[in-house]
Amino acid sequence: MSTVIQANSRETGHHSNLTSLRKEGYVPGVVYGFQVESTPIAISARELEKTLREDGRNAVITLEVEDKNVQAVLNDIQKDNLKGDYLHIDFLAINMSDALEVAVPITVVGESTGVKEGGVLQQPNRELTLNVKPSDIPESIEVDISGLAIGDTITINDIRDQVEFEIVDDDELTLVIISAPVSAAELETDTEIEEPVADNGADE
Structure with a gap:
């Protein structure tokens, strides 16, 4: 209803x-x-x-x-x-008998082994575009990340056969990435700013 x-x-x-x-x-x-x-x-x-x-x-x-x-x-x-x-x-x-394209949010489920080891979960895209009848529009689509190690990804191609609805997005669209942890040293390198050399105006 x-x-x-x-x-x-x-x-x-x-x-x-x-x-x-x-x-x-x-x-x-x-x-x-x-x-x-x-x-x-x-x-x-x-x-x-x-x-x-x-x-x-x-x-x-x-x-x-x-x-x-x-x-x-x-x-x-x-x-x-x-x-x-x-x-x-x-x-x-809308005509309730005709399918339409809708953006549906992605819900990540499961525990990634890579995250347990310190990896970082990233979601470059948080929605799927589905072609579905209005009465069948799901609240969300679950994506299972169990077993993903550091460096692993999930794309549309990986889940297309697991979703009961037609996915409009391209196979290459990335949904989940388990990135390697960033060390304190790398963070310090990334944020380090070179101090400008003072110009005292003296001629060589």
């Missing part, structure tokens, strides 16, 4: 209207896509925050727009970098 959010139609063309909406606790947005003309809407910032917290970014949402229920997913969110307030949100109306 999808989350239900009340979406109110809103007027466009006036910046002051957007400011007023935000002050009243609403986030201006738009919904477009499957069997829906682009429609300006406003939703409760509190409801949006609750949905993101409880259901995640990839949740299928039922938008109640006037007298119509629209199945949609979050397509884009704009936030104020300083205040953290939501500025604008895009919803993509």
Whole structure:
């Protein structure tokens, strides 16, 4: 069952209207896509925050727009970098029978032997792009790092056959690296800064 959010139609063309909406606790947005003309809407910032917290970014949402229920997913969110307030949100109306591309977070599980030996776990990429039906979107994809030694890596190619969904990303995309530990001497070398030679202005 999808989350239900009340979406109110809103007027466009006036910046002051957007400011007023935000002050009243609403986030201006738009919904477009499957069997829906682009429609300006406003939703409760509190409801949006609750949905993101409880259901995640990839949740299928039922938008109640006037007298119509629209199945949609979050397509884009704009936030104020300083205040953290939501500025604008895009919803993509979807056909529940059709697959779509979504970014799903990676969850690392297991204990790496390399990490136990002092190695450093690195995750250059923390999401997978999947082609999946809306009703089947997983909360995350688990990647098992058990047995990885220092210097070992995991790429898309290593897990493609283990994931039940179609992965869109290239095989070469690296997900996990177990790097060698950095010694105190190496750290000191990396951070050492040469002191400039004083110029006393004397001629040779």
